[in-house]
Amino acid sequence: MQRLQFKYRTCFVTAVVCFFSATAQKNVFDTSYVKQFEKDNVLELYPGIYNSRFNFKAARNRLNDFRLVANSSAYLGAYLEYKWLAFNLSTAIPGTELDRNIRLRYTSLNLRFGGTQFMYRPFFNSYNGLLIPERKRGREFLPFKNIQITNAGADIYYYSNGKKFSYGASDFFSKQQVKSAGSFIVAVTPMWQKIRWVNPSRELITDSNTFSLLSSQPQWVSLTGRLGCTYNFVFEKGKWSVPPTVLLGVGGLHQIYSVQKKLQPVSDVQAWINAGYNGPHYYFYFTAWWDNLRTNLFVKDLEQVNTDVSVTFGYRFKSWRKKVLGIL
DSSP states (O other), X not given: OOOBOBTTBOEEEXXXXXXXXXTSOOOOOOTTTEEOOSOOEEEEEEEEEEEEEEEEEOSSOGGGOEEEEOOOOEEEEEEEEETTEEEEEEEEOTTOSSSTTOXXXXXXXXXXXXXXXXEEEEEEEEEEEEEEEOXXXXXXXXXXXXXXXXXXXEEEEEESOTTTOOHHHHHSOSSEEOSOEEEEEEEEEEEEEEEEESXXXXXXXXXXHHHHHHHTOOEEEEEEEEEEEEEEEEETTTTEEEOEEEEEEEEXXXXXXXXXXXXXXXXXXXXXXXXXXXXXXXXXXXXXXXXXXXXXXXXOEEEEEEEEEEEEEEEEEOOOSSOSTTTO
């Protein structure tokens, strides 16, 4: 997800420099399995809905669990990729937020680049204000405006079967997988995270352990390794495609400025699936994505769960004869 959210309204902006053609590895695909499209520029529209929640869990006493959720909403986005430059813009659909009466800020920036076997995705996410669900009142929430959860890092993916399998075809429909194929995946994610609570108050958090954790302004660095696999089931020589992907990972974290210096465990589970039509002139596909990252802090465990469901409609076109702005 590439998003930049402003106050009072959700608006996502991402500029992505695409080195796939310009500086990436040389194309070594087996053309009997993977084919390039003649039209390599695309324009996409994609409606979707996302959700993020943060569960602070006690190892032995589940009654003291504490949950925060983002003020999630449906969104509508547009993506343009022309030669080596791509631009992504999306905005929340008004009236679809979990709580329509509360305005909170969410900022997210992502880059994506790579070659036939490696993909790199640096990222930055910041939730400035969250919601506290009221269990006894269904979908009612209390605003938690003076808390900020921030993370920054990079996802590095390696695909073992770079000759017969294309992650560009399976994840972005930018190439055509004409024969079914799969690949093992090795992924590494170094990440920094921080929780900042301005003017801590026990009025919102009565559990002493959760209050102690959040009011200490914790921050930590972690390294997570993941192993997984993906397989692109294709039909009618690549016109139709269904590629599921699963990754399982473990790692360790170091809590900065903590009296205890030992490493704590981290675990992560990611899964996503695409399904759609991939033609030479236009394409469309459905995406469902889920991520569960569990961080064992000294006071409590933090479980972050992210989900995203979207439908993408894309149109391919050739480059113009004259350069745009003299560089494209």
